[in-house]
Amino acid sequence: MLRYHVARAFWRLVQLSLANLTVIGREHIPAQGPYLVTVNHMSMADTPLLFVAFPTMPWRFFAGEKWQDHWLWGPFMGSLGAIYVRRDEADRRAIQEALAALQEGAVFGLAPEGTRSKVGAMQPAKAGAAYLGSRSQVPIVPVGVINSDKLFANARHLRRTHITVTIGEPYELPDLGRRARSADLEALTHLIMIHIASLLPERYHGVYAGSPALAALQAGEDPWPYCVELVREERERSEAGLAGGDH
Secondary structure, eight states: OHHHHHHHHHHHHHHHHHEEEEEEOGGGSOSSOOEEEEEOOOSTTHHHHHHHHSOSOOOEEEEEGGGTTOTTHHHHHHHTTEEEEOTTSOOHHHHHHHHHHHHTTOEEEEOTTOSOOSSSSOOOOOSHHHHHHHHHOOOEEEEEEESGGGHHHHHHTTOOEEEEEEEOOOBOOOOOSSOOOHHHHHHHHHHHHHHHHTTSOGGGOGGGTTOHHHHHHHTTSOOHHHHHHHHHHHHHHHHHHHHHHTO
8 A cells, every 4th residue: 555655745846836626526426436427528637636536545447558668657657557459459458457457446547538638628438438337337436627627727827727526426327137239338338428518517418418417417307218329329320421422
């Protein structure tokens, strides 16, 4: 645990030097793992912010393989539980390692979008978080981060950034009674992302803005049927488009 205390203290010092941090919802953090932490991704600072916002504990998380050979960050991130993943393909080895970590009781943090948003709002997510959640059936803790995308630009101009990290209530993915198929993973991914979006101002909702599933969640209704319907409609439009292109 010493390395996690050291890492958290280091990131806390960095945060104090660059930003004011407000953390909302710490009471929603489960007492112990296993669980998934899902966060919107707009900055390299997002993972360090999780270290600061959450209690000191062992983490596992995905990191791009480009960092693995970095002389400083490679060993540092590896010692803190990084699983290096190939971003441009389905990395089955990394997914299996993550599943094994969850089965051993780990807390696993990831950004479902996979890469940082360049537009300051949520982008389409990949299926990795949905796959891990459906296979492991562990609780998911959604986290919304505001203003991390402004951190480094402000720092270059010697301005502090006010960052807010909001931790939502844990939830579990619906039990499908079978292994999730492709359409299921799409719907589950939408469900995961709207839980994050519900913790963010509307300007961050990006591709999830206007989602009826998000509206249902915010109204206290079950959003899952809307997620399923959205995927069905999208697939029907895609098939209709392909059929139209055949003529």
